[in-house]
Amino acid sequence: MKTKMNDISRKARIAALAAVAAIGLSFLAAPVEAAGGEVELKHADWSFDGVFGVYDRDALRRGYKVYKEVCAVCHSMEYVRFRNLMEPGGPEFTEGQVKALAAEITVMDGPDSSGEMYERPGEPKDAFPSPYPNPEASAAALGAAAPDLSLMTKARPDGPNYIYSLLTGYVDAPEGFDLAAGSYNLYFPGHQIAMPPPLSDGQVDYEDGTPNTVDQMAKDVTHFLMWTAEPRLEQRHRIGFQVMIYLVLLSGFLWFAMRKVWSDQH
Numbered sequence: 036m037k038t039k040m041n042d043i044s045r046k047a048r049i050a051a052l053a054a055v056a057a058i059g060l061s062f063l064a065a066p067v068e069a070a071g072g073e074v075e076l077k078h079a080d081w082s083f084d085g086v087f088g089v090y091d092r093d094a095l096r097r098g099y100k101v102y103k104e105v106c107a108v109c110h111s112m113e114y115v116r117f118r119n120l121m122e123p124g125g126p127e128f129t130e131g132q133v134k135a136l137a138a139e140i141t142v143m144d145g146p147d148s149s150g151e152m153y154e155r156p157g158e159p160k161d162a163f164p165s166p167y168p169n170p171e172a173s174a175a176a177l178g179a180a181a182p183d184l185s186l187m188t189k190a191r192p193d194g195p196n197y198i199y200s201l202l203t204g205y206v207d208a209p210e211g212f213d214l215a216a217g218s219y220n221l222y223f224p225g226h227q228i229a230m231p232p233p234l235s236d237g238q239v240d241y242e243d244g245t246p247n248t249v250d251q252m253a254k255d256v257t258h259f260l261m262w263t264a265e266p267r268l269e270q271r272h273r274i275g276f277q278v279m280i281y282l283v284l285l286s287g288f289l290w291f292a293m294r295k296v297w298s299d300q301h
């Protein structure tokens with residue numbers, strides 16, 4: 036009887052611990068996503084990956100500059116407002132910097148008291164400007180509509196690696212490939228893309244002395260696009276870590292509680 040009891044209690048204990056451990060481990064596992072496209076994507080070493088992942092503030096600020104000076108010529112980013120740039124967990128520009136950045140754009144507002152629309156300088160509450168009024172206008176000008184980039188890293192499998200690969204994936208079309216229009220890209224599905232190679236070495240001036248190579252600018256702008264799609268990533272990781280600590284403490288507590296309960300029975 037005693038051995039049987041011990042046997043059951045051992046099994047129960049192992050099962051309970053295994054369950055707790057499995058929940059704990061599921062937080063540790065890196066997100067597993069299928070690689071997009073036919074060609075295997077290039078992988079960069081992202082500081083935001085993993086349970087302790089955080090954004091690199093300098094990369095976010097450089098990435099914003101690349102977005103603003105290069106990508107924003109064709110792409111909109113309608114879900115991001117200038118004031119987001121000063122929130123914790125992002126590029127964390129100062130209020131003064133954000134006001135100055137917003138003031139560079141002109142916004143149509145109104146109507147005023149006489150019913151007239153009027154133009155005013157941008158304010159922190161305003162969304163990033165759109166270069167085209169609608170996707171049709173964008174497609175007419177560019178050969179295909181340039182999609183909004185606010186959530187792009189979440190809209191593609193393995194988003195950050197895909198965008199990084201795409202931006203650095205322009206090569207000459209292989210012999211025999213019928214490139215009717217646009218450019219050839221290793222990572223774009225079907226390879227023919229209406230976006231011309233957007234980056235070239237030295238294109239954006241970096242104030243912090245980081246080499247402004249195509250590779251570096253592609254990484255920085257992708258870092259920035261990850262933040263626009265997931266501005267709460269750091270908070271989420273912090274909560275995940277707290278849950279892990281809680282689970283470790285809970286499993287320790289369960290272990291001692293069960294030892295006590297079963298040892299009292301005989």
Ligand code: HEC
Nearest residue numbers: 105106108109177179180181182187198228229230233256
């Ligand atoms: C000259 C205009 C232009 C510029 C500048 C430009 N893009 Fe594009 N982009 C496009 C167009 C047009 C498309 C649609 C391509 C297509 O569907 O063939 C596109 C598509 C994309 C896509 C989506 C690809 C997909 O899988 O559907 C991403 C991501 C992207 N651009 C990122 C960027 C980034 C980041 C920058 C800045 C470094 C940038 N683009 C600069 C015109 C531009």
